Amino acid sequence: MERESMEFDVVVVGAGPSGLATAIRLAQLAQEQSAEVSICVVEKGSEVGAHILSGAVFETRALDELLPNWAADGAPVTTQVTGDEIYLLKSDSKAAKFSNTLVPKTMHNEGNYIISLGNLCRWLGEQAEALGVEIFPGFTASELLKDEQGRIKGVLTGDMGVGADGSEKDGYMPGMELLAKHTVFAEGCRGHLGKQLIADYQLDAGKMPQHYGIGFKEIWQIDADKHELGKVVHTGGWPLEGEASGGGYLYHIEGNQVVLGLIIDLNYKNxxxxxxxxxxxxxxxxxxxxxxxxxxxxxxxxxxxxxxGLSSLPQMTLPGGILVGCDAGTLNFAKIKGSHTAMKSGMLAAESIFAALQAGEADLSKHQKAFEDSWLYDELYRARNFGAAMHKFGTTLGGAFNFIDQNWFGGKLPVTLKDDARDEANMQKASEAKAIEYPKYDGKITFDKMSSVYLTNTYHEEDQPSHLRLSDPDIPLKVNFVEFNEPAQRYCPAGVYEVVEEGDERKFVVNSQNCIHCKTCDIKDPSQNITWVTPEGGGGPNYTNM
Incomplete structure (x- = not known):
């Protein structure tokens, strides 16, 4: 098919913190040097920020460098942390508060802010557009474009108006080729194209497998007399004791609201x-x-x-492209923060790309040294053992190791721990695992999945090809159900996957219209049979203040 195309110097895939920081820094450099650099950001959400979700306690270090006047210019970064508490939940009713002297220093939040990362991205989008960056929300980067030598030459946006059977509906619009000298992949964790690039170009050769968690978040309006603006609470222990690892959080934000959530490591066994x-x-x-x-x-x-972290970080550059932010995996798990590191990752990419454009060079071979000379590398290096210690030694001993590593040695113990087991490979057979009976929802504190999905404002055009692709449609029932009691029914936080009894037969149902784009199925499926691809542009959640 003959498709329309547009050419840019740089195409950025994703309008999250890393992608927008890339675009802004590039535009700043072009302005400073009186150079002409055309920059396009393509964003699959219906608007900038629609698909952004994070806790988020925010460290301003990268923002200070990128836009030093952010406070005066109205950045939505206003609620400073006023108190920092960490608890070990010993049971469903007991908790022990840690003394600050026993907490790894990376967990302290003095000087940080509680923010909505989605709102910050909306503001960053405005700053980018003011600098001349073109942002196209509601368009997916669905496919990679390569030249005959295998160099990335841009991306193809997804077709609009395609029926579930592949037919062209009324209003069909073919995707467009966005061509670029350099393409920046800033899709966030487990990016659809980033995953392909890592595999196709073997960017993770010799690296520790990437490890993942699933993070939940809710916003609650609470009584004013219970509200303590700026208070930050983190927890470990219950309900994840033994069977899984992770931790919870509760942050007091403006407007008598709190944000709360739980992060669960996806290496759990049961x-x-x-x-x-x-x-x-x-x-x-x-x-x-x-x-x-x-x-x-x-x-x-x-x-x-x-x-x-650092041990799982793939090579970030490839011919014609570069991975930034969580598409590469720059989150600092020792701090449970990835926004400032994602932004710095994008800023470094912008500087490498601009230097290459000015020199007329095609590759970004000098980027690795720039990364290794930056505070981002130093921060990730100091945090390199944090997650592996928790996986190897458990919450108590792992926490003790991390306290010694971070507080006594500044993250520079002369040992690098590795965790080479892939998350999905940890899953036990159902015959070996204990059954779990969860309490019924009360509709006041606890809620069913569908009422929760309703709050995400998720929408997908129902008559479109499923964006949740099964490599083998028989595996869910013939393998996963038999061996693992089909865990997709449980690890999906949106009720997408069901095993339905129809008479004497079972049927595996994929309710792709419920999908909130968390990517957990792409990660945790024990048979690696599910691939998440981009749905029609603008589909998915429409988060507000997340």
Missing amino acids: PNISPYDEFQRYKTHPLIKNVIEGGERISYGARAIAKG
């Missing part, structure tokens, strides 16, 4: 674990329940996070 239901249980602990009881839940969302 196929009967339901991360969603673990999160619902978490809210029943008195430490959390006493804050939100009597309040109103107004938002819900979930998203995978890449937490392998």
